[in-house]
Amino acid sequence: MRVPYSWLKEYLPQAPPPEELQELLTMGGLEVEELQTWRSPEEAALEEQVLLTSVTANRGDLLSMIGVARQAAALQGEELRLPETDLSLLGEVVRDCQQACSGSFTVEIADPVGCPRYSGLLLTGVTVRPSPDWLRQRVEAAGIRAISNVVDATNYVCWELGQPMHAFDFRFLQDRHIIVRRARSGEQVMLIDESVPPLKEEDVVIADAFGAVALAGVMGGGDSQVRESTTSVLLEAAHFDPTAIRKTCLRLGMSTEASYRFERYVDPNLTLPALARAAALILEIGGGEIAGPAVDVATRDFPPRQVSLRPARCNAILGTDLTAEQMSEYLTRLGCEVRDGETLTVAVPSFRPEVEREIDLIEEVAIVHGYNNIPFTVPGGLTGSARLTREQEIERRARELLRRCGLNETLGFSMLCPADLERLQCPTDAPERRLLGLSNPQSAEAVALRTTLLPALLSACAYNQSRRVRDIALYELNRVFFPRAEGELPEEPLRVAGALTGSPWTAGWNLPEECAEVDFFWLKGLIEQFLRELGLGADFRPGEHPTFAPEGCAEVYAGERSVGWMGEIAPEVSAAYDLEGAIFAFELDFTVLQQMACLTRAYQPVPRLPAALRDVAVAVTDTPEFSAARLEAEIREAAGEFLERVQPFDLYSDPERLGVGKKSLAFELAFRAPDRTLTDEELEAAMARVHARLTELGGEVRK
Structure with missing residues (x-):
């Protein structure tokens, strides 16, 4: 925004020189990018210092001379001189929440979301002519093209107060009825720049009884604009929804001084003061009179927001020792009303919508106090090294072990679609079918939070195979999601899953071909080692799971608790994912493993x-x-008690020697006493007990 220095001094007589003001505002949160010299095209000797400011998206109040002056006055501690505004010019304002009539015209808000407030005032007997030199030079220094006294007056008020305005030629408003509504499908309006943008139903328009006459918050219509023959002027000052204006401008590729301000929020309580200010200027430089009272249709009130500020908290955050009185003074300079007490109660004015929380007030105190005036302090207190929680330690150990086993970690998409579960052949009553759907899915492939990690892993395998990667070993340790009762947050247990295919070893001349592929027992050994690292014993029990092949599937137990499944992926599932070769996978409930894990290790001397x-x-x-x-x-x-180790070492099957449907399993048993050599009698007694137990089970001990 261009800020002419002489214009600013009308509201801040004690303003420092332009160079100092540039530094003051920049350090106070309003960046002044450049200090320019403006020269009048008509009078070469007339020049003006202009500050070029850069305003952030949340500070629409700084897009006005008053806003900049208020900020500078607060930083300086000087008095702000506001322009005189005679609200009595508006007469007995006709107010309503939807539709109001002044006798000369009617205003109706049909879209209270897009336009919460609309105010209007009719002037008659106005003479449209060039603006006087002082007004023309002032708007030109601000970067606005001078057009006529009426239009320049509305632009002047927009720059001064920050309230965009528009002036209609009252003759071209049909039935003297202003309606603020959404555009109709296929509706058109020619704007002042003679463009005819394609309107959509989400655009807000100003309309009369016959159709749209202006694109609300962006630009007025060409048919109803003020011209030299205009004598009756309807002044508009409104508050439009920033989001609606922003969407319209983005879609149409348009940006005007009005839309730039409305997108950044314009004070909804400015409409009547702006009408009075503009009316006074037009009557002064264009003559005429006010025809009837102003109309003000407001769909709701806009009271100050009440925010509490704890002085102790403010000092703790900033590292200062300011008193409550100093904080109150700083906030008062910014236009807030402060009620003192142990906790300050601050009424935030409507032109500061971004100040919503205590921390926002603390920031304002810091800005006015001056960041350079905050003493440098070193935080006190003792600090110690952070320690991992038990769960974090177990998770870190699990990831490290899987990496040591040659698996690469993946991070899959945390969403899926029901088709993923169909490809896994999940039964309709499986827990994985209890999906937590998204209210706003962005694609058909991501409509619910995942209940299993396998779809992402199998998709990753397919992705790699399609790029000629043959040896794949992936794992993921992450959360899945299950719905709870209505009103409760979802359950988010941890799962650990892996998928492997090809060779787990680096190819070498001394590696036998038959040992070079991952198989069921290689994966079984990996899971045994994984659970052993967590201090748990592993048990694998044959079972049936639709995702895994029947002949290569096992349910994994830690102790007597089932923790998941492992095995070879079923051919139908592999085909659904376009996978080649044998794919081996597992998925375990890591939350249960965390609960059962024992990280304590017991050591004993070497025997x-x-x-x-x-x-x-x-x-x-x-x-x-x-x-x-x-x-x-x-x-x-x-x-x-003396049994130290049991190791299976042979599996034998021979229908002729053992009989049909029989198998022979051989085990090696290691016995040891810690303090002496076991006697033959003790060993024979132990083996006798073993033989008796196996016989009781229905087995035949082979000699």
Whole structure:
């Protein structure tokens, strides 16, 4: 915004020289980008110092001479001299919340969202002519083209108060009825610049009984603009919704002085003072008279916002020792009304909508006090190194282990669509079907928060395979989301999942081809090591899961608690994701693992005495009931306190020797006492108990 220095001094007589004012405003939050010299095109000797300011999007109040002067006066501690505004010129204002009539014209607001307030005043007997030199030079110094006394007067008030205005030629308003509404489909209006923009139903327009006569908050209409023959002028001052104006301007690629201000919020309580100020100027330089009272249609009130400020909190934030009286004075300079007390109650004026919280008031105190006047202090108190929580430590350890195992971490999209669950073949009653839908999905592929990590991992595998990456090992440790009861926040448990295919080892001349591929047992070993790192034992039980192939699927248990599934992805699922080859995956409930994990490690000396080794082989029915894990658990329970290790080492199946539907499992048992060598009698007794337990289970101990 261009701020002529001599114009500014009318409101701030004690203003410092332009160079000092430039520094003062910049340090006070209003950046002055440049100090220019303006010269009149008509009078070469007439020149003016102009400050070129850059206003942030939340400070629409600084897009006026009064706003800049108020800021400078607050920073200086000087008195602000406001222009005289005679509101009595408006007469007995006719007020209403939707429609009001002054006798000469009627104003109706049909769109209270797009236009919460609209004020109008009719002047008659006006003579339209060139502006006097003082007005013409002032608006030209501000960067505005001088047009006529009426138009220049409205632009002058816009620059002075910050309230954009428009003047209609009253002759061209049909039925003397102003309606503020949304544009109709296909409606057109020719603007002052002779353009005819395509209007849409979200655009706000000013209309009469026959159609749109102006694009609200942007530009007036060409048919109803003031011209030399105009004698009756209807002045408009309104408050339009910033969002609506912004959308219209972006769509049309337009920007005017009016829209620039409305987009940044114009004080809704400025409409009547602006009407009175503009009417006084026009009567002074164009003659005429006011025809009837002003009309003010306001769909709601705009009272000051009440915000509390704790002086102690303000000083704690800023590192100052200001008194409550000083803070009150600073805020009063900015136009606030302050009620003293242990906590200051501040009535924030309507021209400062961005001041909503205590921290906003603290910022204003800091600006007026001056950042350079805040003493430099070093924060006190003792600081210590941060410690990870137990959950964070477990999570960090889990990520590190998976990286050590050669898996690369991924971060998948946290949303999915029901089609992802269809591709995974999830049953209709599966927990993963309890989706938490989005109220505003941005695409058909992201309509709900994810309930499983597998879709993102399998999609990542497919993405890599399509780019000729053969060896893939990925994992993700992240949250999934499940809805709770209505009104409650969703459940967000952690899951850890992985997907692998190809070779987990770097190719080498000494690596046998048959050992070069990930398989079920490689993944099983990875999960065993993963759970062991968390201090948990792993148990794998055969089961059926629609996402995994029936012959290569296991339910993972930590202790006696199910924590997830692992296995080879079913061919139908692989085909749905365009995957090639065998894909092995797992998904575990990491929240449960965190709860069960034991990070404490127990250490013992290296044994001084050798272990005694014994073997046992048992023939059992070849069913999931007699898994190696179950037999190992039974052996541990029966063997007694000196059993140190059980290791399966052989699986044998021969229908001729064992019988149809039989299998033989062999285990190596290691016994050791910490302080002595075990006797043969003790070892034989332990093995006898093991044989008896296996026989009780229905097995046949092989000799």
